[in-house]
Amino acid sequence: MTNFKRTLVTSALPYANGPVHIGHLAGVYVPADIYVRYLRLKGEDVLFIGGSDEHGVPITLKARNEGVTPQDIVDKYHTIIKKSFKEFGISFDIYSRTSNKIHHETASGFFRTLYDKGEFIEKETEQYYDQEAGQFLADRYITGTCPHCNKDGAYGDQCESCGTSLNATDLINPKSTISGSVPTLKATKHWYLPLDKHEPFLRKWILEDHKEWKSNVYGQCKSWIDLGLQPRAVSRDLDWGVPIPVEGAEGKVLYVWFDAPIGYISATRELTPDWEKYWKDPETRLLHFIGKDNIVFHCIVFPSMLKAEGSYNLPDNVPANEFLNLEGDKISTSRNWAVWLHEYLQDFKDKQDVLRYVLTSNAPETKDNDFTWKDFQARNNNELVAIYGNFVNRTLVLTHKYYDGIVPAPESFNSFDNETLDAIKGIVDKCEDAIKNFKFREAVKEAMNLARLGNKYLADTEPWKLIKTDAERVKTIMYISLQITANLSLLMEPFLPFTSKKLREMINLTEPEWSLCGLKEILKPGHAINQPELMFQKIEDQEIEVQLDKLLQSKKDNEVSSVKAATPAKENISFEEFTKMDIRTGTIVEAEKVAKTKKLLRLKIDTGIDQRTVVSGIAEFFRPEEIIGRQVSILVNLAPRNLKGIESQGMILMAEDADGKLVFVSPAQKIANGSIVS
């Protein structure tokens, strides 16, 4: 590995359409912060970059829904996010935002450089255009009837009721949500980044030169590369974002995935005139801390952009974490299933380190993990309070009791003393090693072992007994306990910065100096310490109940809203229109899974008229053998369609609830096949 002189750490830019929750923290910000704090303690040259990602369609939609401007939305959430990060102790050197002028300049310039170098390809496509509003419509701004499930209110990119992804041009009766008018197709030009062109490079750079990357990261990159990379549009028709700096590109902005990572660069420029040293000097190590949803962008797309530009460093590592679940369910912003940082900070005043500790010791480093409040409570009470807090407290209390808060001079060390003192350095080394390898869970556990060492030392030497019989010996014991305490204040600093600060004040140390960490003497004999106070408080059941109730309420709210979410009735149709549909009763006589699909069953239906084949997307809900013999309703005069090489002649009628669960619409009693449903 290259010997780097400095490090640039970026953390994924949170999307400014909502606050930050524990999933973000555990996956990205806490590990990044630990790493950065560690490097700073070592006196290394490091920058820690963060900021809000403020462009993109979801923000414009949210603004529209709330009747405010996109800028209002991002201002609101940027403020909340920035404040909560600061209060939580995520030690960014800068927390910027992509709606800044400097970012627009940077992103725009970056595009222009690639454009001038001929790194893009241009394509003209037909897209929906709203004549009244005079603008092209993003997929999300078009609604219409879903061509799959025939429900109204499907969006141009996805039908919410059947979950299918769509092309806007597939919608039946498309309608602009901006003006309500019927959009027309119009040619529009866009630029694409030809990822396929960079494939040979990526293959070598990742698959051969970066085998040390985490297995989840490496594996996913390989998967993408092997699937074949496609050119990706870098521009889109929208008025919220960074305008494309090319003539004839009015009304077009950079696609948000293109401008967001450039936000790291913009923020660095904003921070220091020396920014190029951090981005372009090969002796700088670039690290991206992200969640697994971002692997492709940071390992494939952004490096391709940087490579195409030519003068930038590529990331040396991308330590991506998996996801954190909450009480067994996926965290979801829309379902309000989350622990929001700004709410945590209110509910648990001055308990930043507790959450930092829990999220670190239970971080989803190798697979998705679960956060539970019960575990949160247990880790606080049984580990922070009982092991760490308790050791420090008993040491300091005894020191005051026996020596009025003055560090005693040791007499002579016996072999157990020496063993204990030697063990400190061993623990520190292990902890450092784990941090360097992004194994923060292991690192914090190692740090706790130092407190365990202290507790054991006290239990084995029993100074409270010896003070009556061998007072001289107690000096040595307390001296050693105090050195362990001082070491803890340093070793814990990257993980529990607030607590370390508190502890340093108690033992009267000023700034943390990592060079002291692991030493056998940090506090000199004669050094005066201050009055101790408790570093951690127990968390009672009641506080946990409050949080669980909060989540329970979210669940209830969701149930209510999903009942409300019944799709409104469609427009009236005439009886004649209805009678065009020929719906019959029929019986399933054969059923089998269509090979190589997840959802499809090939059914043979006795319709009374004939026996025909129907392909139906119900395999996730029904096993073939359990539906044979079942009576169903079937639309028999639907135009046949070829699915996976099988001609499907008709459609089985199913009822579908808000969660996507399917149920047969069958006659209530057995009736002859071919009976007309009307």
Added chain:
RNA sequence: GCCGAGGUAGCUCAGCUGGUUAGAGCGCAUGAUUCAUAAUCAUGAGGUCGGCGGUUCAAGCCCGCCUCUCGGUACCA
């Protein structure tokens, strides 16, 4: 279906290029102890290492098949 990641003690996880009785923390049980926020310390119980088969003197680790979870991708009339 295909690709990727994972399935190891009640819970959360370690286990290097295969090598003696599979480890840690928390929880649990018992004992010791009282300086300390009934905290601590010691000891112990608890595992057919997802399942089946194979390679090997030897497999949690290698190979094949199967199964479950998560993510990506194809598919849903």
